[in-house]
Amino acid sequence: MAEVEREAMEYDVVIVGAGPAGLSAAIRLKQLDADCNVVVLEKGSEVGAHILSGAVLDPSGLDALMPDWKEKGSPIKTKVIEDNFYMLGEAGKLRVPNFPMPPLMNNHGNYIVSMANVCRWMAEQAEEMGVEIFPGMACSELVYGENGEIKGVVAGEFGINPDGTKGDNYEPGMELHGKYVFLSEGVRGSLSKQVIAKYDLDAGKEPQKFGLGMKEIWEIDPAKHKEGTVTHTMGWPLNSNAGGGSFIYHIENNQVYVGFVVHLGYKNPHVFPYMEFQRFKHHPMVAELLKGGKRVAYGARAITEGGFQSMPKMVAPGVALLGCSVGMVNVPRIKGNHNAMLSGKAAAEAAFVAIQAGRSGDELSEYEADVRSGEIGKDLKKVRNVKPLWSKFGLMTSLAVGGFDMWTNTFGFSLLGTLGHGKSDAEATEKAADHKKIDYPKPDGKLSFDRLTNVAFSFTNHDENQPAHLTLKDPSVPVDVNLPVYAGPSARYCPAGVYEFVEEEGKDPRFVINFQNCVHCKTCDIKDPTQNIVWTTPQGGDGPNYPNM
Incomplete structure (x- = not known):
């Protein structure tokens, strides 16, 4: 396309992503200076629409940011009152006692929450302080200054036809410039990925590692509901096929969060993470809990799991990476929201000091130092191995x-x-010929469901009259390489059924990308063994519309 002319708006700080990190940064900037000009750009149709997390929230991040959060009407209500951990076999279970576990594994004082609703509430607090928040504004490009620094982003471009030409309703979007840009896009954000590559921010670091988290919300029989109960499991059905485990959290209104995490470093390309999740629900312990209930929502997202040694450099000229854009999840605790909030707070404080000193467009090295030596670094360093x-x-x-x-x-x-991680998750994938196929039971439609049925419960929608936001570096690779060598793993690792190999009699297989199904989990960008798939943002507002994930 020809060079597009866009209007520009100037801010002190431009924040990409209205998750816990981005909103914490916005709130902290306003706490420090009510006149600080802050904008938050969110690709989802509303704040919270793309937020999916377990989640048991460690409130330490919120305590540091807003000590009076309880008085401000937050949706954080359900205290953890019981904490269970089980090793599962196919038909039985073994309770692992809590007493030998390190103190950091204790959930006392934590809360079961919908992070989507927590973010909606945080956005309300930010707006009351004067933060401008624009949902439905996907950020598609970085804007560079004269000295190579990042000075802003392009947001709100609409109306591009599937062939890349401008449609009749084309809107060029705007450039939003800031003295500093914060990228809080979550896991494997498209702009964060560009920044890490351009400035070589992961040099000397271990490869980032990831898991795929899938989650359903169920309404269950009130007689089986135990509000405040947290259960985690390991073992069956994954066993030796892959690392991972499950969570079952009893929230209010007779609902439970049922989730399953598969570490994406698995070797066998025949592993089907979504079907492992569906099979898990047929374990007697889980099946008995869900019997007579109904699933009301589904979603999936990748999780950063590399920890302390995989965190890239977090700053480059004019830009800082926050939260899961860096990878701040404490893997054994299955918690990262508190660190995301603390990172937003730290970035805001560094930017405030810099702006007060008349700086802009440089590296916020104070932020990086705070993260690595402060509470976040201490939290992650303890569990790094x-x-x-x-x-x-x-x-x-x-x-x-x-x-x-x-x-x-x-x-x-x-x-x-x-200890090091060694290979990336893509590199860990081995040839299909070296592994046995895995026979997965067919979903029964009561406890387990096929992907397309479940995707409907993510309320995902994409305008079909736009370019696919899932692109291939080389269109020939899926059929010529991934199918014969790796048995076409994209047809299995995607939890939304985006990818399929269509075989018709007398014709070569075709690789089809059903981008309308995409729930923005980014697994394809991570696990594709040839790293041929690139996830980019669709037009703003498209994607899942999670209610209270």
């Missing part, structure tokens, strides 16, 4: 050795030092 131990030696070794390492880290040292 759990994930590599699990990936290299399996579940039981990671539980024993990783648990011991977490205990010693409680006292400030580790006999293991810092």
Whole structure:
């Protein structure tokens, strides 16, 4: 397309993404300076529409940001009152007692929440303080200044035809410029990925690791509901096929969050993460809980799991990466929202000091130092060896050795030092011929469901009259390489049925991308063994519309 002329708006700080990190940064900037000009751009149709998390919230991040959050009418109500951990076999379970677990694994004082609703509430607080929040505004490009610094983003471009030409209703969008730009896009954000590559921010770091988290909300029999109960499991059905586990959280209104996480470093390309989740619900413990209930929502998203040693450099000229754009999830605790909030707070404080000093467009090195040496760094450093131990030696070794390492880290040292991850999740995928196919039971339509039926419960919608936001570097690779060598894993690793290989009699297979189904989990961008799929933002407002994930 020819060069597009756009209007520009000037701000002190431009924030991409209205998740817990971005909203925390916006709120903190306004706390520090009510006159600070802050804008938050959100690609979802509303704040919270693209937010999916477990979630048991450690309130420490919110305590630091807004100590009076309870008085401000937050939707954080359900305290954890019971904490269970089980090892599952196909038909039975073994309760793992809480007492040998390191103190950091204790959920006392935490809350079961919908992070989508928490973000909606945080957005209300930010707007009351004067923050401008624009939902439905996908940020499609970075804007660079004269010295190569990032000075803004392009947001709100609409009306491009599927062939890339401008449609009759084309809107060029706007450039939003800031003294600093914060990228809080969540996992594997498209702009964050560009920044990391351009400025080589991951040089000398371990590869980032990821998991795929899938979640359903169920309304269950009130007689089985135990509000405030948290249950985690490991073992069946994954066993040796992949790392991962489940969560079952009892929230209010006789609802439970039922979730399943599959670590994306699995070797066997025949693994079908979505079907592992569906099979899990047929375990007697889970099936009995859900019997007579109904699923009311579904969604999926990738989770950063690399931890302390995989965090890239977080700053480049004019830009800072926040929250999951860096990867701040504490894997054994399955918690990252508190660190996302703390990162937003830290970035805001660094930007405030810089702006007060008349700076702009430089590196906010104070932010990086705060993250690595402050509460976030301390939280992640204690558990840094759990994930590599699990990936290299399996579940039981990671539980024993990783648990011991977490205990010693409680006292400030580790006999293991810092272990590496080795391969990326894409590189970990091995040839299909070296692994057995896995026979997955057909969904029964009561406890387990096919992908397309479940995707309808994510309320996903994409305007079909636009270019596919899932692009291929080389269109020949899926059929010529991924299908014969890896048995076409994209048809399985996607939790929304976006990718399929269509075989018709007498014709070569065709690779089809059903981008309308996409729930923006980014798994394809992460796990594709040839790294041929690139996830970009569709036009603003498209994608899932999660109610209270």
